[in-house]
Every structure is written in C-alpha cells, then in structure tokens.
Amino acid sequence: MTRARIVGTGLIGTSIGLALRAAGWQVSLQDPSPTAAALARDLGAGTIDDETPDVVVVAAPPDVAARVVAEQLERWPGAAVTDVASVKGAIASGVAALAGPGSVERYVGSHPMAGRERSGAVAGRPDLFEGRAWVVVPTPRSAPEAVDAVRALAAAARGEVVVMTADEHDAAVAAVSHVPQVMATLTAARLRDRDEHAVGLAGQGLRDVTRIAASDPQLWTQILAGNAAGVREVLLDVQEDLAAALDALAALADEASTSGADDGPHGERRGEHANALGGRYAPAPGAPGARAVLARLLDDGNRGRALVPGKHGGAPTAYDVVTVVIPDEPGSLGRLFAEVGDAGINIEDLHLEHAVGHPVALAEVSVLPAASDRLRDHLRSTGWRIH
Structure with missing residues (x-):
C-alpha cells in the first residue's frame, strides 16, 4: 500500500485524498486549520496521523507553496514531494532557494488541470481528476524515482499524466486557464453598472462566458502574480486583436453616422460624431474593410474553439x-x-x-x-x- 500525505485540505487537497483512498492508498492529512483537517477526515479523505509517507502533496496557495514544500522535504527525508499549484516556474525557483542541501532532488512540481467554482473540503470530489490532464513538471535536478512517484500518484487519482517543463507549463496555462479567467472577469465586471432590466436579458451565452468569474479573487490574484510574464504575453496578443476590433467598429459607426446625418435630430448628432472622428478609422488603401476584420477575428475564434478537446480529452x-x-x-x-x-x-x-x-x-x-x-x-x- 502506497502512503501519501496531503498538506492543505481545501478543494484540491481533499479531492486528491478522496481519489487516492478510492485507489487503495493510505492517506494522512495536515492543514494549518485543525477544523479544516478534521472536516476532510470526516469526509473520508484520510486520517490525521504522523505515518511516514512515500509521497507528500502540498496543496497550498501559490504564494506559500515553495516554503511549505521546503518544510516537507526537511520533515520527510525519504519522501518525494510535489505541489499542485497552477504556476510552476516561480515555485520551482523558490524551492531551489529554500530547500536544504540534497533535498531538492526529491521535489517534482505538478498541476492537476481540474477545479470547481466552489472551494473548501465540502466541495471535494473523488472523481474531480478523472480523465483530466495532470501535468508533471520535473526540475532539471529531480531524481527519476521522485518523478516516478509523482506520476504514480497522478495516475492513481485517475488523471491523464502529461510531462512538461516549468516554462512550457506556465506558457500553456496562461493561454488555456489564466487568460480565460481574466477575460471572464472583465466581461462580468461590465455588468456592475447595468440596471436589473438589462442584466435580466442574460441568456446562456453570458452564463457560459462568466461562469468562472465567480472564482476566489484572493487565490486568483496569487495565480496571476505567479505567472505574470506568461499572462501578460497572451494579453498583449489579445490587446492587438481588441484594438483591431475597436478600429473596425469605429469605422462602421462612422459609416452609419454619415449615412444618417440628415435624418432629423438624431441624424444630426450622428453626423456631428462622424465629423469629430474625421474619418481616422477608415481603412488604408488595400487594407481589409471593417467587416472583413470582424469576420476574420470571429473566424479565428471558430478555429481556436475547434481545437479544444472533446469528451474525456478525446478529439473534438x-x-x-x-x-x-x-x-x-x-x-x-x-x-x-x-x-x-x-x-x-x-x-x-x-x-x-x-x-x-x-x-x-x-x-x-x-x-x-x-x-x-x-x-x-x-x-x-x-x-x-x-x-
């Protein structure tokens, strides 16, 4: 029987404990809050004891994960130690700086690509990782046996193991996880100043787009700070596309204002707006028209959406x-x-x-x-x- 220790009994830590227990592992639990650890125990995620583990899982927030990993490496000199935070480069650097001599070889980062909007142990589920990618992120100094231990843990939790470097991981999650969180949040924030009648028109599309905007602001501040460079790089590309969309929409608004300039009071106002713009949004000779710019942006979205894996990680x-x-x-x-x-x-x-x-x-x-x-x-x- 393989022995695991879970440090941090929130949603992810509790779900890992439940999944490993279902796979026949022996699991012990630790949390800074005795109440949180006791709740995870009562939910069936493990026991509260000091049995020596084969592998330790640090399910702590990104801003403290490196320190907790270093503490666990020191406390359990025979165990492999992994963390499950959603940023990897910053944590690996922190572990390298904090871990004692000869212990950093037992550290292997990882990241299960699963979660929920709800937090805490009560939201834990033993099937949370089933069929979902679980990225294993060795450092250049990780020992092969430590990598094998973390791979075995991910597989026991029924995750689909993917191996990446920290740089590859952080660039990937910036595009598929962190920027989508930012975009959902920005979209939802636009609703704050709308009256209830306007928001009452919301359909399934808005609910789909803003679902993850309900996530924990404190946790996501830490995640974005930990992967700031990767997120910024993707957002710069988004900024370019947004600028193109704004220019195209302004050109179309200019066109509509000009065509309605003589249509009474409202037409006069549109005409004044068109004159103020001075035609500066008009496409340069030979450049795509405004409608073509929008159509290409929308088509790029279709093409990107078609790459998202289908059920159980299969082909779309x-x-x-x-x-x-x-x-x-x-x-x-x-x-x-x-x-x-x-x-x-x-x-x-x-x-x-x-x-x-x-x-x-x-x-x-x-x-x-x-x-x-x-x-x-x-x-x-x-x-x-x-x-």
Missing part, C-alpha cells in the same frame, strides 16, 4: 442540439432524461436556459448528429415540445 466532436421546452417544476428534467434513455440515446452535453417571465426552461440537449432526428421524433411522440 460536433454535436447536434435538440432544444426541449420543459416546465420549471420538480421532476421535469428527470422525466426528460428518462425519455432520452428510453430512446437509447446518450446525452453528450446539456445546457439549461430559463425563460424570462415564464415558468419554463429550454433544455439544450447535445447528441451525436446521427441521433438528433430520432430523438426529436421520439420526444414529440411522447408529448414534449421541441423548440
């Missing part, structure tokens, strides 16, 4: 969406699931959008294209309304 798959009107009442969704199951069709994804001012919801059921017509026919025959 195009699904058909069957939109069903369901009463907003207990049991409705369960009945819909049962009908889909009776049709012998698997639900690949699901979104719910609630209608404004009506006690119904739209269930957007994603299925394989070959099954969509059959599902529509089956649901109609059993009384469901298809949107």
